[in-house]
Amino acid sequence: MNIHTKAVHAGDRKKQGDHIPVTTPIYTASSFVYEDIETTDKVFAQEVEGYAYARYDNPTNHALEELCTALEGGHGSLACATGMAALEMAIRTALIDRRKKVVAASALYGATMNLLTKVLEPFGIETTFVDICDVDRVAAVIAEERPGVVLMETISNPLLRVGPIDLIAAMTKESGAALIVDNTFATPMLVRPLELGANMSVHSLTKYLAGHGDVMGGLIVSDEGHYEALRTLSRTYGPTLGPFEAYLSMRGIKTFPLRMERQCRNAVEVAAFLRGHPRVAKVNFLDDREHPDASTIQRLLPSGLFGAMISFEIAGAGREEVFVFMNRLQMIVKATSLGDVHSMILYPAMSSHRDLAPKQRERLGIRDSLVRLSVGIEDAADICEDLEQAL
Ligand SMILES: *Cc1c(COP(=O)(O)O)cnc(C)c1O
Numbered sequence: 440m441n442i443h444t445k446a447v448h449a450g451d452r453k454k455q456g457d458h459i460p461v462t463t464p465i466y467t468a469s470s471f472v473y474e475d476i477e478t479t480d481k482v483f484a485q486e487v488e489g490y491a492y493a494r495y496d497n498p499t500n501h502a503l504e505e506l507c508t509a510l511e512g513g514h515g516s517l518a519c520a521t522g523m524a525a526l527e528m529a530i531r532t533a534l535i536d537r538r539k540k541v542v543a544a545s546a547l548y549g550a551t552m553n554l555l556t557k558v559l560e561p562f563g564i565e566t567t568f569v570d571i572c573d574v575d576r577v578a579a580v581i582a583e584e585r586p587g588v589v590l591m592e593t594i595s596n597p598l599l600r601v602g603p604i605d606l607i608a609a610m611t612k613e614s615g616a617a618l619i620v621d622n623t624f625a626t627p628m629l630v631r632p633l634e635l636g637a638n639m640s641v642h643s644l645t646k647y648l649a650g651h652g653d654v655m656g657g658l659i660v661s662d663e664g665h666y667e668a669l670r671t672l673s674r675t676y677g678p679t680l681g682p683f684e685a686y687l688s689m690r691g692i693k694t695f696p697l698r699m700e701r702q703c704r705n706a707v708e709v710a711a712f713l714r715g716h717p718r719v720a721k722v723n724f725l726d727d728r729e730h731p732d733a734s735t736i737q738r739l740l741p742s743g744l745f746g747a748m749i750s751f752e753i754a755g756a757g758r759e760e761v762f763v764f765m766n767r768l769q770m771i772v773k774a775t776s777l778g779d780v781h782s783m784i785l786y787p788a789m790s791s792h793r794d795l796a797p798k799q800r801e802r803l804g805i806r807d808s809l810v811r812l813s814v815g816i817e818d819a820a821d822i823c824e825d826l827e828q829a830l
Contacts, residue, residue, distance in 0.1 A: 442510060442628060443696045450506035450689065453498070463502035465686045469493045495674045499682040503689045504658075507642075510627040510692070512634050513660035517669050518685055522623060522643025523550055524678035525657030529639045530559065530588055531676075532661075532669045533617035537587025539564045542580055544571035544602060546595035546803065548621065549791040555590075571595075571602035572732055574610075581614050589618050593625035593632065597750045597787045597811040598804055599723045601732040604739065608636025617665065623647070623778075624748055628699045629740050638662050639669075644680075646778030647747075649691035650698055656684050698780060701816045702747035708819040709812070709826070713751050718830045720754040720808065747814040748777065750787075753830070756808040761786055765810070767829035770821065777813035782822050785811045 440448075452459050471490040473479045482489035490496055504516035519525040530541065543555055545568040555566040569580045571591045581589065589611045591602050604620060611618040620632035623643045632640040642648055644656030657680070661669050673679070680688075710724040725736050725745035736745070753764060765773050771782045775790050785791070792805050800806070814822065 445509045446696050447693045449509035450502040463499055465682045466498045467682055494677045494679055497682055499685040500680055503685045506689060506692060507658050507660055511640055511660040512631050514663040515666040516658055516660045517673055518680040519657040519678040520680050521655050522645060522657035525641050525659045526551060527554060528678055529619045529641050529659045532665055532672055533588045535668055538585055540584055540586045541566040541588045541590055542584055542586040543568055544591040546600060548596050572600050574606055578610055581610055586616050589616050592621040593630050594746055599725060599748060601735050603735045604632055605635045624746060626699055628696055629744050629746060633662055638665055644688045647699060648695055649688045650695055650778060650780060651691055652779040654684050654687040656680050656688050698816050702814050703744045705819040706747040706749055706814040709814050709822050710749050712823040716830060718754050719751050721752040723750045750809055750811045752806060752808040758807055761810060764829050768825055770825045780816045782815035782817060783813040787811055
C-alpha cells in the first residue's frame, strides 16, 4: 500500500463491542479491568493480549504505534512523551546486552549531543564522534571503539548532510552493534531506515509527523530483535506519551504525506529563489547537484523529494545583520522547531548551536551568517516574497 493510503487507514477502526469508531477515541483510563479477575491476571502476565495499565499501553497509543509501524515498515513501535525520550529509550534498549559505548555522527541535533555527553556519559556510556559521511573513517572508528550503538541522523542539522545509512548499516551489523537512525528530518516519506538495515528509527513526532505545532511527542520504530526489550524497558521507565497527544499525532499523520509532498515541492522553489538572490552567499539543500553527498541522496531518496529543510548564508552577515533580516520577516515564524504547516526560521548560532564556542561552530561549518529555514505548506511565492522583502 502507498504511504498516502496507509496514513489514513493503518491503526484505526478497531471493533468496540457492537460498533466500530471511524477514528480511535482518546482513552484517558489509567487502568483496564476485565469481567473476571482471571482474565485480568492473564493480561498482567502478558499471556493474553489486552490493556492493563496505561504506562504499559493504551488503545490510543496502540493505534498510533500501529500506524507508524506501517509507515516505516518495522516490527513494532513505541510512542514516547518527546523525541528526546524516544532517543534515550532506543539507545538504552540497544545497549542492554552490548558494550556500553556509542559511536555517533559529529553533526547531531543539539539536545542529542547533550543527551550523549551530559546524560549518558556520567553513567559510563561514552561516545566517540565521527563524520558519518566519511565511510572509511566510520569503519576505522567502529573497529577501534567496538561500540554497542552507532547513532546517526538521516539528514543532519543544520548543514543537511546525508550519511549512507545502507553502508553504515552493513558495517554496524558486521561489528555486532545496533544502528539507530534519527529520521525526523527525512520522515518515512523520504527514507525508511529499517528497510536499509537500521535496527531502530527514531522520530520527534513534534515535527513533520504531527506537523501542526501543537503537540510534543516521540516515537521509536523497532525491528523484531529489539521490540520486546524496548517495551519491557518502557513498562518500567515510563516515558509514555499521553493519550491526547497520541490522538493529535495520529490526526496529524493522516495528512502528513500530503503536507510533506507540498513542503518538498515548495522547498525546491524557495531554494531556487535563494540561489538566485544577490544577498545569499550559499544555499544548502538536497537538490544541489554539487551537494557533497549527491550520490547518497540519489541512491537513498526518491527522485524529486529532497525534504523541506534549507539552510543558507547571508553574504557578509554577522549576528547583527541576521537579526535585522529576521526582524523584517512578516510571515515566516521566527521560532525553534520545524516541520510545521507554517514556515519557520531559526538562527543556529543563537539556538541549536548556542552552547558551542564560535571557533567550534566555525569548524563544524556553522557560520554566524547561517540561518535555517523549515519550509511550510503556504504558497511558495508568498514564502519567497517574505524572504525577498527581508533580505
Ligand atoms: C526536535 C528533534 C529532536 C527532539 O525531539 P523533541 O520532540 O523536541 O524532544 C530530536 N532530533 C531531531 C532531529 C529533532 O529535530
